[in-house]
Amino acid sequence: MIKKQKISKRVKIKIQHISRVEGHVGFMGYLLNGDVKQAKIEIEEGARLIEGILIGRHFSEAPIITARICGICPVIHNLTSIKAIENALEIKVRPEVILLRKLLLSAQIIQSHTLHLFFLSLPDFLNYSSDLSQIKKYPAQTKAALDIRNFGNKIIEIIGGRAIHPITTEIGGFKKYPKKIDLLTLYRQAEKILLKSVDLGNFFKKKLKYPEFYRPTNFASLYSEKEYALYGGKIKWQTSNGKERIYEPEIFLNQVREFETSGEVVKRVKYNQQAYMVGALARVNNNSNQLNSQAKKIWHDLIKQQPVRNTFYNIFAQAVEVVHFIEESQKLLKKLTGLKLDNLKTQSPFKLKSSLPRFAKQGRQGLAACEAPRGTLYHVYEIDKDGLIKKCNIITPTAQFLNNIEADLKVWLKQTKRLSKKEQKKKIEMLIRAYDPCITCATH
Amino acid sequence: MLIQKNKKPRIRTCSLHSQNLDFGKAKTYIPKIAIISLTSCNGCQFALLDLGQRFLELFKKIDLSRFNLLKDKKFDGHYDLSFVEGNPTSEEQIKILKKIRQNSNFLVVLGNCAAMGGIQEIKNYHQPKEIIRRVYKNPNKISNLEIKEIKDFVLVDYTLPTCPLNAEEFLQLVYDFLNGKKFKIPERPVCYECQINGYECLLQKGQICFGPWILGGCQAICLKNGQPCWGCRGLLKEVDRKKLIETLKQIATEAEILKQAEVFGLRDEIENKN
Numbered sequence: 096m097i098k099k100q101k102i103s104k105r106v107k108i109k110i111q112h113i114s115r116v117e118g119h120v121g122f123m124g125y126l127l128n129g130d131v132k133q134a135k136i137e138i139e140e141g142a143r144l145i146e147g148i149l150i151g152r153h154f155s156e157a158p159i160i161t162a163r164i165c166g167i168c169p170v171i172h173n174l175t176s177i178k179a180i181e182n183a184l185e186i187k188v189r190p191e192v193i194l195l196r197k198l199l200l201s202a203q204i205i206q207s208h209t210l211h212l213f214f215l216s217l218p219d220f221l222n223y224s225s226d227l228s229q230i231k232k233y234p235a236q237t238k239a240a241l242d243i244r245n246f247g248n249k250i251i252e253i254i255g256g257r258a259i260h261p262i263t264t265e266i267g268g269f270k271k272y273p274k275k276i277d278l279l280t281l282y283r284q285a286e287k288i289l290l291k292s293v294d295l296g297n298f299f300k301k302k303l304k305y306p307e308f309y310r311p312t313n314f315a316s317l318y319s320e321k322e323y324a325l326y327g328g329k330i331k332w333q334t335s336n337g338k339e340r341i342y343e344p345e346i347f348l349n350q351v352r353e354f355e356t357s358g359e360v361v362k363r364v365k366y367n368q369q370a371y372m373v374g375a376l377a378r379v380n381n382n383s384n385q386l387n388s389q390a391k392k393i394w395h396d397l398i399k400q401q402p403v404r405n406t407f408y409n410i411f412a413q414a415v416e417v418v419h420f421i422e423e424s425q426k427l428l429k430k431l432t433g434l435k436l437d438n439l440k441t442q443s444p445f446k447l448k449s450s451l452p453r454f455a456k457q458g459r460q461g462l463a464a465c466e467a468p469r470g471t472l473y474h475v476y477e478i479d480k481d482g483l484i485k486k487c488n489i490i491t492p493t494a495q496f497l498n499n500i501e502a503d504l505k506v507w508l509k510q511t512k513r514l515s516k517k518e519q520k521k522k523i524e525m526l527i528r529a530y531d532p533c534i535t536c537a538t539h
Numbered sequence: 540m541l542i543q544k545n546k547k548p549r550i551r552t553c554s555l556h557s558q559n560l561d562f563g564k565a566k567t568y569i570p571k572i573a574i575i576s577l578t579s580c581n582g583c584q585f586a587l588l589d590l591g592q593r594f595l596e597l598f599k600k601i602d603l604s605r606f607n608l609l610k611d612k613k614f615d616g617h618y619d620l621s622f623v624e625g626n627p628t629s630e631e632q633i634k635i636l637k638k639i640r641q642n643s644n645f646l647v648v649l650g651n652c653a654a655m656g657g658i659q660e661i662k663n664y665h666q667p668k669e670i671i672r673r674v675y676k677n678p679n680k681i682s683n684l685e686i687k688e689i690k691d692f693v694l695v696d697y698t699l700p701t702c703p704l705n706a707e708e709f710l711q712l713v714y715d716f717l718n719g720k721k722f723k724i725p726e727r728p729v730c731y732e733c734q735i736n737g738y739e740c741l742l743q744k745g746q747i748c749f750g751p752w753i754l755g756g757c758q759a760i761c762l763k764n765g766q767p768c769w770g771c772r773g774l775l776k777e778v779d780r781k782k783l784i785e786t787l788k789q790i791a792t793e794a795e796i797l798k799q800a801e802v803f804g805l806r807d808e809i810e811n812k813n
Contacts, residue, residue: 114611115611117581117608118581139631142671142675147662147674163580164580166580167582225611226610230595245591256764258586259586357677
């Protein structure tokens with residue numbers, strides 16, 4: 096126990112098993128005479144050692160195993176892994192395949208964001224302790240959120256074969272291509288879903304009161320000249336004083352360090368010794384001019400000055416991205432329904448066993464960076480001449496922004512210190528949830 | 540009585556799903572149900588959420604007393620029916636699991652990790668101490684327990700396998716529980732559903748597919764999508780393990796077959812080391 100001393104006043108705040116978060120996480124902080132001395136996220140998840148178990152296994156298993164890192168964003172792990180291996184083996188895929196993959200990733204963000212926005216984070220803003228009471232109070236919004244989420248899931252199901260842990264995706268392309276009629280059905284649904292998402296976006300624009308908060312930080316996300324980057328590109332780094340730099344992912348990763356602290360399962364990430372933010376807010380702050388039209392409108396209706404330095408607006412950025420990616424899905428579906436996908440079935444793009452010696456005479460390394468719902472995800476593999484994985488490194492968004500949450504929490508603890516302990520705990524949880532941390536990803 | 544104290548947990552060889560789960564009488568009250576997650580990808584919980592409206596409708600009939608993903612407050616008393624996803628990777632999680640068992644009338648495990656060890660069990664088949672050193676430079680303080688299934692720690696009343704969970708089976712089980720019916724997954728191989736649906740046989744095409752020996756009920760969803768069965772639902776009750784190996788040896792070496800079986804924790808079932 097902490098002794099109360101005569102001169103100094105020490106306040107300890109401990110939260111265990113924070114609910115409405117993907118995975119198991121707690122918080123530990125203390126203030127001394129009103130100054131914040133510690134604000135620490137405590138990971139309560141066990142290590143599964145995914146990077147370790149992949150070594151010595153055939154590369155074709157990696158996308159299947161890494162999908163299981165996370166149950167809410169399996170598609171992104173699966174596709175980033177596939178892309179990294181394709182890069183290692185210098186495999187070029189057909190443009191149709193890339194369109195389908197982009198559609199999968201868009202759908203992943205739609206379903207993951209909607210779940211977080213409506214079921215994990217919203218109860219904080221509306222002051223409910225459980226979704227179940229919130230659902231009763233807002234039946235229409237609940238239905239809209241479920242419909243939007245179902246739309247995302249449906250896309251993954253039709254292209255990937257299953258909503259969680261996709262089956263059809265493979266190195267070089269797809270084991271099975273979707274039927275045109277199914278894509279057409281999705282395309283027809285998209286219009287209605289878009290309307291619903293705009294309503295929901297407006298709900299997050301008008302109805303929510305975002306707490307006041309300010310802390311300058313660095314933002315990192317993918318950037319592409321052609322589009323709102325998702326499936327690849329360069330890294331855009333926006334510093335805390337607003338300067339922008341663009342790096343190749345390989346160069347960026349050279350400056351990224353994973354730090355191990357004794358006994359902690361997550362390796363926290365810093366870039367050049369600095370904490371940074373990834374995810375919806377970082378992406379929109381970096382690339383808002385590339386948002387699709389309706390999403391852009393909702394964003395600029397509320398945001399007059401960029402970059403936004405209030406973390407709670409990550410929620411709003413997610414709502415805007417849901418609209419953007421539904422618009423994007425609509426575009427992609429339109430393109431895809433105009434193509435002949437049936438022909439692809441017969442052209443198996445890549446026969447693992449026969450093509451391997453041609454591709455990998457000696458060990459090869461491959462890196463891929465894609466935008467996961469929570470930020471940029473990196474997979475790096477080294478593959479030996481027998482097709483076995485020699486090295487593997489996976490850097491997840493949550494591991495990247497953990498340091499940034501803690502830096503925010505230090506400011507936030509001070510700001511909320513006059514509240515009752517119960518209220519303050521609620522506020523701390525609210526900030527942690529605003530990041531949408533995925534602890535199973537972070538630990539993997 | 541289902542709660543067994545101070546007694547070594549009953550360890551079953553495999554295929555827990557071979558028996559009926561008799562729920563007794565229909566529930567005239569609103570039963571308390573808990574859903575608990577240990578180490579896993581949490582995908583089985585999301586499979587439940589993916590039921591959407593059908594999952595929400597359940598709440599009219601049950602009291603979801605504990606579900607960390609949706610609720611802040613957790614009820615810590617007695618549950619009529621508990622579901623456990625994932626498996627323990629720390630001493631604390633083992634304690635949580637044992638407490639849940641003590642507090643539950645029925646305990647059902649969800650998904651491949653809880654039922655068979657899941658992907659994290661791959662390390663058991665190699666050198667776990669070596670594997671952790673590939674990931675951490677200072678692994679000394681990081682818990683690296685051998686991955687075991689839930690049934691190795693506590694008595695399990697029923698297993699809903701698959702990676703990820705087949706949520707339809709979950710719904711069926713809960714409604715059978717409410718109506719006091721017996722629940723059972725039919726003892727049929729994956730091939731049964733694969734053939735009725737006319738999917739291409741990948742075993743005949745020369746790929747390692749465990750379909751003929753694995754419990755069906757998944758609608759052969761992998762085969763539908765061109766992926767051979769890697770056995771995430773576990774072996775059928777009566778399986779000639781030697782014949783399984785002999786048959787597959789026409790395609791691959793025994794080492795290759797066993798390595799493939801590692802991905803979803805099937806290898807120890809095949810080798811019958813449980």
